[in-house]
Amino acid sequence: MNDAVKPNIKPYHEPSEKEVRLVIAASSAGTVFEWYDFFIYGTLASLIGAAFFPSGNETLQILLVWAGFAVGFGFRPLGAILFGYLGDRLGRKYTFLVTVTLMGIATAGVGMIPSAATIGLAAPVIVIAFRILQGLALGGEYGGAAIYVAEHAPPEKRGYYTSFIQASVVGGFVLSIAVVLACRALIPADDFAEWGWRLPFLLSIVLLIISLWMRLKLSESPVFRAMKEAGETAANPFKESFTYPGNKKRIFVALFGITGVLTTIWYTAFFSGLSFLRRDMRMEELSVELILFAAGLLSMGMYVIVGRWSDRVGRKKPIIIGALLALVLLFPVFWAMGSLANPGLAAAARDNPVMVTGQECSTDPFAELFDREQSECGRILESLTASGVAYDVAEGDTLAVTVGDSAVAIAPEWMADGTARREGLQAALAGNGFDFSRQTPSSPAVLGILALLLVLGGLSALTYGSVAALLAEMFPPQIRYSSMSIPYHIGAGYLGGFLPLISGFIVARTGDVYAGLWYTWVVVAFGVIVAWWGLPDGPPRDFDDRG
Template identity: 75%
Template sequence: MSETVPATQAEPTEREIRLVIAASSAGTIFEWYDFFIYGTLASLIGAAFFPSDNVTLQLLLVWAGFAVGFGFRPLGAVLFGYLGDRLGRKYTFLVTVTLMGIATAGVGLIPSAASIGIAAPAIVILLRVLQGLALGGEYGGAAIYVAEHAPAEKRGFYTSFIQASVVGGFVLSIIVVLTCRFFISPQDFAAWGWRMPFLLSIVLLFISLWMRLKLSESPVFKAMKEAGEMAKNPFVESFTYPGNKKRIFVALFGISGILTTIWYTAFFSGLSFLRGPMRLDEGVTEVIVLVAGLISMSFYILVGRWSDRVGRKKPIIIGAIATLVLLFPIFWGLGALSNPGLTASARDAPIVVIGTDCDYDPLASKQATECGRMLGDLTALGVSYTVDDTAQGPLAEQMASPIIIGDKIHSYAGLTDEMRKANVQGWLEEQGYDFARKIPSPANLIGIIALLCALGVLSALTYGSVAALLTEMFPPQIRYSSMSIPYHIGAGYLGGFLPLIAGYIVATTGNAYAGLWYTWVIVAFGLLVAWWGIPNGPPRDFEPDA
């Protein structure tokens, strides 16, 4: 394979570049909207397609469906990466956006599990698979397409709009949900209104196709085609090209692993944390995250432009180190500001559950032991607890199956499910726990938005320059495949499974903050890889011996 590509094509004009950025960014926004609307409406999707008496299990099943889509992203990267390197950048991401739009609209048409039984979740999973395949081809195509049009000195700035567009898809999903909630009553929205954001995908699909059909092929791809320097098998050559195995390893763990876990922690974990354990009003939570997301979009563009001056490595290293230092304090701050009363109750009246065989399985529809059922009730209420399963000492001898809440001792032995759930909540409320949905004070709302924006900064530092970096790391002939495969393995498995894994950790530990350790460990390992493997110095085009 030749190592250079002749630059026989004329440089794109400023007008052409603006069209390229606008069309690619809009398509990316719409495609990520399609993917994120599932997560934004997680609780309603759970009730419609994954009903269970175990509320925690119901939500975990939704996140499992979310993860399935991510799990198929690497396969989509292989398939569409091959097509993108063989047939062209433009037509490949036309196919991906079409597939995504059709699959997303389909979710809005599926009858509920109450109507068609297990077929409902099965169809949902199938459509999530199609979405994952489509998304596996979308990011690489859009990022490369913009990067190959951009002048070298502005590549980070121009491609940063693609990164900002990913946040834009999340923001758009919240805007659409809020709009639907405004025009549809809460009862009707829960019954059928939640389907409207999915059906809107058809409209977004036509807009995206109209914009992208106006585009011409990438000048780099045109030059390769004219010179006869196309890869024969981009997938195979991605692993045989000299030095590419190292680049793929670095792209997977040192770039994708860092950015994707921080991104999903900042936006999805932040959203779930506020409206879950912190019990904020759902509408208020969505507005808070919307405002923070809109502000955060600008950070990606600023970081992309900054990387054109200082190189791609520095922002990523700074962002990863800052995440390790600030992640837990930011979430502690969110907890203190969003529901001060609940935070104070957890401090002043800690919960200790005592019992033998005190294991809680979030994936079981019914727990095997009384103690496990008690932990399930506490988890469903979103409160933190500790477990003493030694069952030794005077307390265990005096009372069967005791639970200690502050300075009060209660027994949960022999209670039916209904009695136990009602009693547990009553016991907690006696000790000051308040389970009503909260609307924080204006000052606290500003503080919450500021902390979410801080998470947005961490995400922007590790993501804003990535499209340019990955484009520059790999040879043009196999670029679509080489960057898409590690990116989507990292985003698909390390990031896509984050809500499920973090939710499982929280459910099994009884600590609302414990799931953050998953992000912390992935970022810590990724930082070492990034420090070792990301090229130093100013940005530069691909160099075979780099």
């Protein structure tokens, strides 16, 4: 055994119930605020695109926004290494005080950046820089908050207590929507689009002050204090995370069997659901935000229920059940949401199928960005995809678009002007039963969409609700912060954080608004295999019990 890392560390102080409640409240509130800071970017994706990534190509614009979203996630593993090292060396409390401060400052900074129309290319560059800082901060936040609560919790309630941290992640998303809804209610629509969207970012300063006030009331984790007192903290937590016996397998399982599953289901449920309804199904924005707010708020309790259940049945069972159900239900849930959100679009596509023929009939979403020539057929396909219209493609010598039995007259100016092309195609399709106006579904349809989103929320809760406790139990205390943060943030940063970009690219390439779900399905399918093989069966056990 590695002498530098000894698993049998016992706290020299058992926290009281009052102390534990304060720990959970302060840690959860800080996590809500920090995830709010990170998610407000995705919640306001369309306005972010218009301000910082303007483009005549709607598909490219949203992909650039999601690329900026992904950059923040891409730096989460580096933040996990940096703050994991500090958390294992210097302590849990002070490390996540630093992370929440960094996040708050970076988020407020995004709200102060002049638009691209004012300072040009510098605007997206500065946005990306702040997203990098957010990613670094978030890489240290989750591990710190989860471990801090886990190390205060009695073993028989660890899943229950730490489930509040998981629910707080959803709470950050819910808070971001709530703030946006409040701003929309108080600020006229044109003013909100012009400058009002910045207020949710600036609010981060207030949330930062509240979070620091709450967390400064906390004392250090009793487990870390015991290690410090005994002089048994790790000398190099990052190195020892990979040299401790059996840890490489545990990191692999944590990455693919736990994080890969939970993070792709989570982002599919909330961010893909948001984008799908608002963009692809063309639902009225306020309706989408209200539905997502309600779904997120109602699903928060599911994470706590699952966490408590895992204290009795073990951590593996909920994850496996949730992942297997996701494989079965993912596509049907989105198909059903699409039919409820915009039934006319599906009916029109069925009654009047769109066929595009021509040479080089494939679309290149990044052609404009990299100054590549897009084929004429590819431009038509891009505009159809941006309009949420499904199509079939056939090779032919002449560019042609047919809707049912009708041919669409392609105007010469369409090839040079993306806006004219999109509007012209939509006008032609509207004459064949397609409706491109913003949709406001009936009350029964809204309730149906809400129910389907709650199904996705339930799948997320099953695969996420017990994870903080499970990851804390998988690794020895001296390297726990590093060992759990590294795989968690690699998985969440790359497998989950890049999901909107990857799925959006798949949709853009295929023209099928449901095709992006295959990314989630494949990641979850692989994760089920890894989890089944690598996670322990039976009731929860501390790392000590595994040896």
